[in-house]
Amino acid sequence: MRAIIFLITWCIPIFCIAQDLNELDKKNGFRGIELGSKIHKYECMQTMTPEYATKNNLSPEWDYYNTLCNHKLIIGQTIAHLLFKTADNKISEIAIISKADRNIIKSLSDLYGEPTYFTPNLDLYYWRSEKIELRVFFEINKMTINYKSYAWSLKRDEIKAEKESKKAKKQFIP
Template structure:
């Protein structure tokens, strides 16, 4: 009986993710830049310092540690990639932010690649798996370009589970 319950849980989690979300999970980042890898694998990125601090002033990128300035050939379909920002934790990439020109087909490309978003908050669309979150935002005039963000959320989920378990134990102790 226990094995049947495990099998049903396993199959439902596979079906729940959907084929397109499996692609997001398998990509594990943007192009050849992978979440959870050492930033040292990407020498084309420049570490934040006094000489390039101006590139990090946009509030959405203020936490980033590294930047790559796109060339004219760096594009997503017809949208030029302006910058790619990396946020690291102990030199391990935890977040990738791709800033593109405002070209309407960027959302359509993500939607075609990953399927329908998991959720939408205002002008931000989010695709989420157990370990990775991809979002795009920037329809407001206050945000220059589109920002596509890939985040490693596996640690966040572990922390949330710990908090929930602690909360459950405290509630159970009251009964």
């Protein structure tokens, strides 16, 4: 009898947490923009240029940005930037940058359960499912919410390594 009570007490909460993270895999992105889908399937996508990145104080590692024609707010905060990394023109990573609002942690915890990992002193929170990593980090007056597909991010890294290898070979082969 004790064993049954023990199992019920410990297994049900673990099952519930797993269910919440499964929801992250089911959603597979941000507001209908799905990880692994073709970037040109969505409206308002623009290729990231060095000028745009510099002007907006963004990292040039992002491939595309969205002009926010369909995505204006997140938890009541205006979205400043919606950024994308791609592999073979498929979305591997999505970043949403807006004014900092700590209510996002409660909202995401309600959807996906408590963070898998967090460092409150560094203002960094992670939810890790089988296919996706969701990160939220806070900086002075802003927050970045980042959805990353493990599979497509690996593909992106492979493509990048292949390009760098070809470039290196060209330097040494006459």
